Amino acid sequence: MMRGTTVPDVLAFSNVTLIDGRGGDPVVGATVVVKDGLFSDVYPGPADLPADVKKVDGTGKYLLPGFMNGNVHLLDGIMMMGIGGVEYLARYEGSFPRVMQESTQLSLRNGVTTVFSTWDATEPILEARDQINRGEAVGARIFAAGNIVGMNGPFSPDFNFGARQSISPTFADRLDALFAAGVGGALTMMSEADARSALRDYIARGVDMVKIAVSDHLVQTIGRTSYLTFPQKWLYWMAEETHAAGLPLLSHTTSLQSLELAYEMGADVMIHPTWTNNLVIPDELIEKIAADRVGVGVQPMTDDYSGRLLSKGNWWGLLNSPQHVQNEKKFIEAGANLMIATDAGCTSHDVLADLGEDLHADRPWTIGEDHFTWIKALRQRGLSPMAAIQSLTHNVAEAYNKLDLYGTIETGKVADAVLLDADPLADSENLRSIVDVYKDGRRVDRDNLPTHALVTAPTGSPIPAL
Amino acid sequence: MMRGTTVPDVLAFSNVTLIDGRGGDPVVGATVVVKDGLFSDVYPGPADLPADVKKVDGTGKYLLPGFMNGNVHLLDGIMMMGIGGVEYLARYEGSFPRVMQESTQLSLRNGVTTVFSTWDATEPILEARDQINRGEAVGARIFAAGNIVGMNGPFSPDFNFGARQSISPTFADRLDALFAAGVGGALTMMSEADARSALRDYIARGVDMVKIAVSDHLVQTIGRTSYLTFPQKWLYWMAEETHAAGLPLLSHTTSLQSLELAYEMGADVMIHPTWTNNLVIPDELIEKIAADRVGVGVQPMTDDYSGRLLSKGNWWGLLNSPQHVQNEKKFIEAGANLMIATDAGCTSHDVLADLGEDLHADRPWTIGEDHFTWIKALRQRGLSPMAAIQSLTHNVAEAYNKLDLYGTIETGKVADAVLLDADPLADSENLRSIVDVYKDGRRVDRDNLPTHALVTAPTGSPIPAL
Amino acid sequence: MMRGTTVPDVLAFSNVTLIDGRGGDPVVGATVVVKDGLFSDVYPGPADLPADVKKVDGTGKYLLPGFMNGNVHLLDGIMMMGIGGVEYLARYEGSFPRVMQESTQLSLRNGVTTVFSTWDATEPILEARDQINRGEAVGARIFAAGNIVGMNGPFSPDFNFGARQSISPTFADRLDALFAAGVGGALTMMSEADARSALRDYIARGVDMVKIAVSDHLVQTIGRTSYLTFPQKWLYWMAEETHAAGLPLLSHTTSLQSLELAYEMGADVMIHPTWTNNLVIPDELIEKIAADRVGVGVQPMTDDYSGRLLSKGNWWGLLNSPQHVQNEKKFIEAGANLMIATDAGCTSHDVLADLGEDLHADRPWTIGEDHFTWIKALRQRGLSPMAAIQSLTHNVAEAYNKLDLYGTIETGKVADAVLLDADPLADSENLRSIVDVYKDGRRVDRDNLPTHALVTAPTGSPIPAL
Amino acid sequence: MMRGTTVPDVLAFSNVTLIDGRGGDPVVGATVVVKDGLFSDVYPGPADLPADVKKVDGTGKYLLPGFMNGNVHLLDGIMMMGIGGVEYLARYEGSFPRVMQESTQLSLRNGVTTVFSTWDATEPILEARDQINRGEAVGARIFAAGNIVGMNGPFSPDFNFGARQSISPTFADRLDALFAAGVGGALTMMSEADARSALRDYIARGVDMVKIAVSDHLVQTIGRTSYLTFPQKWLYWMAEETHAAGLPLLSHTTSLQSLELAYEMGADVMIHPTWTNNLVIPDELIEKIAADRVGVGVQPMTDDYSGRLLSKGNWWGLLNSPQHVQNEKKFIEAGANLMIATDAGCTSHDVLADLGEDLHADRPWTIGEDHFTWIKALRQRGLSPMAAIQSLTHNVAEAYNKLDLYGTIETGKVADAVLLDADPLADSENLRSIVDVYKDGRRVDRDNLPTHALVTAPTGSPIPAL
Structure with a gap:
């Protein structure tokens, strides 16, 4: 497993406001399922989810593409x-x-x-x-x-x-x-x-x-x-x-x-x-x-x-x-x-x-x-x-001609996403209200970034070993 | 009259070896007449010249375009x-x-x-x-x-x-x-x-x-x-x-x-x-x-x-x-x-x-x-x-598209010329053997050049008045 | 005669307020005589002056050492x-x-x-x-x-x-x-x-x-x-x-x-x-x-x-x-x-x-x-x-150990002086109110200074001949 | 134990040519004993040594102060x-x-x-x-x-x-x-x-x-x-x-x-x-x-x-x-x-x-x-x-006023020494013929120096961890 990440088998955002990147109106109460690092399903409302899915309650939250x-x-x-x-x-x-x-x-x-x-x-x-x-x-x-x-x-x-x-x-x-x-x-x-x-x-x-x-x-x-x-x-x-x-x-x-x-x-x-x-x-x-x-x-x-x-x-x-x-x-x-x-x-x-x-x-x-x-x-x-x-x-x-895999939240695309707890359409500054970041379907351990600080380490620190 | 020059009415180079700039063989014994600042006549040999002409004896010398x-x-x-x-x-x-x-x-x-x-x-x-x-x-x-x-x-x-x-x-x-x-x-x-x-x-x-x-x-x-x-x-x-x-x-x-x-x-x-x-x-x-x-x-x-x-x-x-x-x-x-x-x-x-x-x-x-x-x-x-x-x-x-007036010694062109006393075809270094320089038909007073030395004056000289 | 100056034989400032440089109170109504480039006489009041003296009326003016x-x-x-x-x-x-x-x-x-x-x-x-x-x-x-x-x-x-x-x-x-x-x-x-x-x-x-x-x-x-x-x-x-x-x-x-x-x-x-x-x-x-x-x-x-x-x-x-x-x-x-x-x-x-x-x-x-x-x-x-x-x-x-000749207006000293028309003790800015400057007993032709402008000439001027 | 060194209990150089740093003639066949990091005994010839001493055969070699x-x-x-x-x-x-x-x-x-x-x-x-x-x-x-x-x-x-x-x-x-x-x-x-x-x-x-x-x-x-x-x-x-x-x-x-x-x-x-x-x-x-x-x-x-x-x-x-x-x-x-x-x-x-x-x-x-x-x-x-x-x-x-402890091989001084196998008095270049170096009575592991190369590491190497 890669450092700084967690790997659920299947993950689902429920009751989330989805801003999928395609420019259309936000979908309130959507369900987004992630599997094998991809968005496997995107529902405009509630959806039946398998028992083993790790649920993320999106109530009051906003899901955007990474x-x-x-x-x-x-x-x-x-x-x-x-x-x-x-x-x-x-x-x-x-x-x-x-x-x-x-x-x-x-x-x-x-x-x-x-x-x-x-x-x-x-x-x-x-x-x-x-x-x-x-x-x-x-x-x-x-x-x-x-x-x-x-x-x-x-x-x-x-x-x-x-x-x-x-x-x-x-x-x-x-x-x-x-x-x-x-x-x-x-x-x-x-x-x-x-x-x-x-x-x-x-x-x-x-x-x-x-x-x-x-x-x-x-x-x-x-x-x-x-x-x-x-x-x-x-x-x-x-x-x-x-x-x-x-x-x-x-x-x-x-x-x-x-x-x-x-x-x-x-x-x-x-x-x-x-x-x-x-x-x-x-x-x-x-x-x-x-x-x-x-x-x-x-x-x-x-x-x-x-x-x-x-x-x-x-x-x-x-x-x-x-x-x-x-x-x-x-x-x-x-x-x-x-x-x-x-x-x-x-x-x-x-x-x-x-x-x-x-x-x-x-x-x-x-x-x-x-x-x-x-x-x-x-x-x-x-x-x-x-x-x-x-x-x-x-x-x-x-x-960059990469819409096939990136840039929006659509079925089959790579599951990169950002979960916010304030509406970025109401105020663009709300883009900063990040709750979680997902990359390749995995939640990023944001608290431990950077993992080995070099440039951001205190001035005059020797270069740390990996 | 311009400083540093002399102005004859008519001038003729006689018995000179003419290298006229056109690339042909030199003409030995040529006569070149200058009038009103132009080459008025170019003869391959001796020529009758008016009495008032100032003759320049070209014997043993070489005339080239300026x-x-x-x-x-x-x-x-x-x-x-x-x-x-x-x-x-x-x-x-x-x-x-x-x-x-x-x-x-x-x-x-x-x-x-x-x-x-x-x-x-x-x-x-x-x-x-x-x-x-x-x-x-x-x-x-x-x-x-x-x-x-x-x-x-x-x-x-x-x-x-x-x-x-x-x-x-x-x-x-x-x-x-x-x-x-x-x-x-x-x-x-x-x-x-x-x-x-x-x-x-x-x-x-x-x-x-x-x-x-x-x-x-x-x-x-x-x-x-x-x-x-x-x-x-x-x-x-x-x-x-x-x-x-x-x-x-x-x-x-x-x-x-x-x-x-x-x-x-x-x-x-x-x-x-x-x-x-x-x-x-x-x-x-x-x-x-x-x-x-x-x-x-x-x-x-x-x-x-x-x-x-x-x-x-x-x-x-x-x-x-x-x-x-x-x-x-x-x-x-x-x-x-x-x-x-x-x-x-x-x-x-x-x-x-x-x-x-x-x-x-x-x-x-x-x-x-x-x-x-x-x-x-x-x-x-x-x-x-x-x-x-x-x-x-x-x-x-x-x-420079100026052959009509410059570049060769031909009738009607501007009388710019250099008179040498050694053959520049025998040795290109002989181009240095300058006897006289003519510009616009006038002999240049080479001994008095530069007329008012600035850059070539002794170091630290103040700029001379004109 | 030197350019930019005038040379009277004898010169006298009359009825001037004298501030002689020695630090004492100004002398109102003084007479100061200049001869041969020196202060020849300094009177606290009016004085008899020879006929040939060039008189400078100092009424309302202030005389200071150069x-x-x-x-x-x-x-x-x-x-x-x-x-x-x-x-x-x-x-x-x-x-x-x-x-x-x-x-x-x-x-x-x-x-x-x-x-x-x-x-x-x-x-x-x-x-x-x-x-x-x-x-x-x-x-x-x-x-x-x-x-x-x-x-x-x-x-x-x-x-x-x-x-x-x-x-x-x-x-x-x-x-x-x-x-x-x-x-x-x-x-x-x-x-x-x-x-x-x-x-x-x-x-x-x-x-x-x-x-x-x-x-x-x-x-x-x-x-x-x-x-x-x-x-x-x-x-x-x-x-x-x-x-x-x-x-x-x-x-x-x-x-x-x-x-x-x-x-x-x-x-x-x-x-x-x-x-x-x-x-x-x-x-x-x-x-x-x-x-x-x-x-x-x-x-x-x-x-x-x-x-x-x-x-x-x-x-x-x-x-x-x-x-x-x-x-x-x-x-x-x-x-x-x-x-x-x-x-x-x-x-x-x-x-x-x-x-x-x-x-x-x-x-x-x-x-x-x-x-x-x-x-x-x-x-x-x-x-x-x-x-x-x-x-x-x-x-x-x-x-500089030159008080014998300079620095004050006293008999026997070199006649360098500045004539003002406003009181420099009332306001030091009045030192600018110069009427005339005298050096070695001669009035300076201030209007023609500098005599041959180099640095103060318009930018890019060639250096002028003397 | 410090990296890069070895620590014998007692050490003795026998039959060595001693150049002790004091400037006198070399002593051929000397014995030098080191104990507790100091030179404990210096003999001009052979000497009885305890059984547990680690002997260094100095035959044909030269011992100098560090x-x-x-x-x-x-x-x-x-x-x-x-x-x-x-x-x-x-x-x-x-x-x-x-x-x-x-x-x-x-x-x-x-x-x-x-x-x-x-x-x-x-x-x-x-x-x-x-x-x-x-x-x-x-x-x-x-x-x-x-x-x-x-x-x-x-x-x-x-x-x-x-x-x-x-x-x-x-x-x-x-x-x-x-x-x-x-x-x-x-x-x-x-x-x-x-x-x-x-x-x-x-x-x-x-x-x-x-x-x-x-x-x-x-x-x-x-x-x-x-x-x-x-x-x-x-x-x-x-x-x-x-x-x-x-x-x-x-x-x-x-x-x-x-x-x-x-x-x-x-x-x-x-x-x-x-x-x-x-x-x-x-x-x-x-x-x-x-x-x-x-x-x-x-x-x-x-x-x-x-x-x-x-x-x-x-x-x-x-x-x-x-x-x-x-x-x-x-x-x-x-x-x-x-x-x-x-x-x-x-x-x-x-x-x-x-x-x-x-x-x-x-x-x-x-x-x-x-x-x-x-x-x-x-x-x-x-x-x-x-x-x-x-x-x-x-x-x-x-x-540096440190002769009490350093600079010569004498009893009671710190046992820093260099063992050569060629005569440095015959040719000063023989100072390079180092067999061994001792510091504080310990043999230096010269082959492993530097221990963690920074400056002498290949160009562009990251700084190694200790």
Whole structure:
């Protein structure tokens, strides 16, 4: 048996208010039966249940699909864009899969049963994923992209190049190579044939999706130039290779031009399409993205939080520009397939202390809290409570083409669920009123998460043995 | 009368060996008559000359077209990529046109009567050009591109971003804006319509050609990623706008992908097409470029010099990679329209002193010596003496579509000429044996160049009054 | 005749209120006669004057000694401690004496007839001084220390070492050597005999005083460690050499320990003795300094200004700490020989623009305004209007042992004077109500100062010819 | 029983060649008996031994006192002066005592039974020391100074201040505070009374000796200025407090002036007194230091190694200057109490890889090899083989006033010994021919050292559990 879980044979939620993720009206008094890790039956009212079933009285409670997060970076990518990432990577090198699992445990404790890691060191994330899948570690289910194709590692200009002034080049090169995983910026300096072959090799490593850096990630040049990484014809064969392998295709874009290219290459999921160098996305493009049901992974921030950032001279506050807000609203109004995509990871105590305590609440990138913050921010943009729930469940699964197994509570699907004791349609903040979380039909032992704290352990703790 | 020149009514070179730039055999004993600043008559042998003509006895001498340099940066762009540019820009701000003129005077003293500035601060270069054209200042004739479209200024990541750690932001921003001239990297963050309009406005300022940053100029990321600046469809309308204005279109490329895009957009002149992240350019592309007579502005280095650089740990030596050399040879063998394109400027005493005296000889970027060094380096790659002369004259004019007036000694063309007293076909080093330089039919007073030394004045001199 | 001045044979101020600098009650209706550049007669009432005298009607006006500033850095030392100094030094190299003169012209325009430059590049400051003394340039009279013994140049850790990341080492080394003038930090690495000999050579260059870096100038380490530069026994022979040459001895101190050492070595003038790492100076030491009439060159800041700095995160605001203020007050209360010592210089437009317009008013280091700001700040600490005037005149002369010629209006002294039309004892701000300034008995042509603007010329102007 | 050791009741070395550390001729055929961790009997020839004694046949072998190293930094201080220290500190925070123990295990494996840590984080080094003393961890015996009084932590200007550009301030401040331990540079900014009180508190923490930063540790300013940390009168009371506590007083000096002050304050041990900014130490001072039997902890480098460093542009090679070598020779010739003082620590794989494999051999700072390298280097300066052995044993104990228990093989002393199988007087390299090491009378299980590799484990290993 896996640590931190309990395994009943059969489980039934009775007299529960079911919000199944499909967007319809809640079903009051429903019965939901779980067997062999799947939802085996869903009844709109009371139902006869076998004697050996473990009954969960759902009276006054709300059953939702397990939450999904369409975009996380379990090693905390945000942190690697600034100071603090150096120590983090040095401290946990050799333990990255465990840090990643710790991240997902923080999510799981708060209802997230599935995360899509759209950038993380490839080898460790696949190991972390496989260990969880094999039941060797607890955590939210991971689907992983590994590296973003065309992007370099944490000590490159894509992240914190300046750190190289202070750290060992051997260390920096080793980490950068680990993250680049053979499909970093070097691809742009290969012949087309070699680049395509490198992508194929990468896909063969077993990643669950492919994310393309359509535009650059040179945040330090913000406000100066926005580059494209690949010629358009390269994007087409990248899409071809990805889809040929049956994988979803994701785009990283930071400009209007790259967003157009991402659409043209056929991205299934767009990560932060609303970042367009503060250009308002033309209606026509919004509509095409909405019509094609492309996953729109926005990264909102509450107005209050961006205000607090800016008042402290923290440039991250600029992300919440009026144009960005307008883009968010346009996607909402167009009925696009909006999905949660927070970029969150498990931030170190030191970086949080640097930030200042008054910037902890509503920080969009602190895993575990991130999905609640996301909902709060998008509610300010006009997202309805029901649409919010769908963004957190159904829409993620739809975007990643995983509706067959995940995202809703329907017969035959994987029994990931969250039980609340306050109505999330009355107030989205009630999404926090978690009574229990179920993953693969098993109740999660939330009180014991994380199981082996590394990043969240007291500062200066040695790394604990497994 | 302009300072530094003498103006005869009519001038005739008699009994001279004429190497007219068209590539044919030298004509021994030729007579060349100059009138009103043009070559009025060219005779293969002796000719009757009017009484009032000022005769120049060409016996034992060689007459060649005035040299042209297809790519210079008169404010010394190379220097701005490293340390030393800060002081240079601070010291000469307010005097940039004079520094540019000083640069061209160093060229002119060594036979170069026309230079193409393919990157320089726009407003000052146009002023420097116009002052020379109006006879208010001495110097080689300037054709100017101003900024490279899509490129930022000297204190941006395109050059020396790190300098901003030490200098006034007000100063840095002012200089960056001066160089960007409205068509910097900000273009990539505009809507397509706004960007096109900005380019039109820029062309209307009176530049002589338009150079596009097809790829990035982020030298500090060399070895990591090579970016593209604009979507391909943008390149097409940039070409359209440029050609509609009757101007040559130049490309800045640093990768194989960007070189292909440059070809596809219809570049008339390609600056350093041989820099391809050390990929060998495919035969097919070489042949198309050669067939279309695109100006191929290579930037060679002698093997000896790159060896000296590398032995001192100077990364510029890496530019002379085996693949780069092979690209140079392939263009030569394909009979491409090879033209001189040195990137040279007037380097400060301090930067030269930093470099070390043993790296002064054969330095490719020291204006005045640059064209001789270029010839020396390309001769090592197999360029014939006659082809070398054409690269220095005819080919530049052809590439820039200026053969109607420049590049050869033919009746009706502008009377720019260099008189040598040793045979440049016997030994290309004899191109240094300059007896006299003529520009617009007037003998240049080479002994008094530069006329008002700024950069070449002793270190620490105050800026002299005009 | 010197530019910018007029030279009457004999001049007399009649019916003026005389505040002669000696601290006594003002004399209403006084007559002051100037002849041959000296005050030839001072009468408490009307006096018979020769026919050829040029009379200045002083009715309703106030005559004060020419102001003196006991501590300036004419090349703007404050600026060299941060960004902006690089461009300044690059731009004006070769013109330093002229920049220094421009600085003193800004002072002179505002009543300051004598300045003590206690740190400036030695050779240029001596040249600037001598040119003014010979009447070849206009400006306040300069007394110069040149370098601070033991301190390094602008691109050393004493100032802006980080700038060396961006600038030519040849340039940086040249400037550093110019400022170090043979008595920089290298002294600390010589044998005692060699160091003493270097100091003697330095004194022989003709400096007017000697300033010793008793403690370090490593502002970037503030809050961490405060070092001493020399062993105490070295300080004793430095004092010996200085006094043997008949020069005043100045101390640079930044800690309580170094202040004690400065007192023990016999400093005549103490620059910023109140900076003690925020330790309150013990009464006993205050009293000894007061009793010995050591010049106490404090550097106050108005509370309002430090508040504005701190609200913008500008660390300079920390200088105005409660302990620093207490030290100022203790010196005032002890009746110490308080003298103005502003550290001001002629700041570049760019650095001022960086600072922000709301930080221009009351900035203590902007020459020309600096002495008014100093008075304003010390008035907040309890300095009386009369004591303020003495700090600005008599006390400076006393500290530097120059009361024989300067600092008061008395028969036989140099005729430096300021004529006001509002009572500076009623309100110290009335020191700004300058009608005329006289230096060496000549009226200063204030309207034409500066005579050849360099630093204060519009940004980007070329350096004007003399 | 402690891991990694064996405990016989009584042990005897028979027929061994005894080199007892006192400097006399070797005794061939000696018998040395160990009981209760002490040398209980030393016989010049065979001796009757009890039946239960465990005999060690010393035929053909050489018995020496356990080696001592008078100056190590177990967390690798050298590394913290450059890049690489950041990752090291981040990785091992929380495990510092174990890293320190690993360092001493590398020493112990190579014969060093006692080390004097003259700079290391105070709390961890005391813990590491106590754990070894209590038998809870294996390692050489540690005597610890903790911080150097007046010196700041690893992210201060004393070490790698620049690292603060890239790391979390919370992390940096925490580490700096850990190292400063209340007696860092902040002392220089306290009143004298507060500073003295802070020193007393520090001594009360249980350090084994007190080391004073007489001069600065600002290596980045080398060649510019050499500072003093404290006024001379402070040094006197620091000596007083230290000696009153019965502890040895050590000096850190980097200049001739500070060396003189160190002598005057009464230092018992001088660390790197030969570093004098390349001034030759006057004979008189050398003689006084020798006469007083001050421990002279030189840090030599082989000429070959410094040559290799310099040929790679590595500035550390400059340490081996002609003047430094001359200082070493002068101390040898004066018969000073020369003792080994290597500054070595356990360097990370990454930093060693950065250095390049060709700079590994003879590197003076790699613990375990350091004492052999030290001997090799000083042999080049003229140290005799017997004097070399004494520097490695007797002299260290003498300098630290510990000859009562350590440093020689004499009855009643602690039974630390090294058994060699080649004659170290014939060739000092034979010191490497270690057969066995004994500490406290127990044979060290050298094959199992280190017991729990952290730093020497393969790169990227997670920290192992104890």
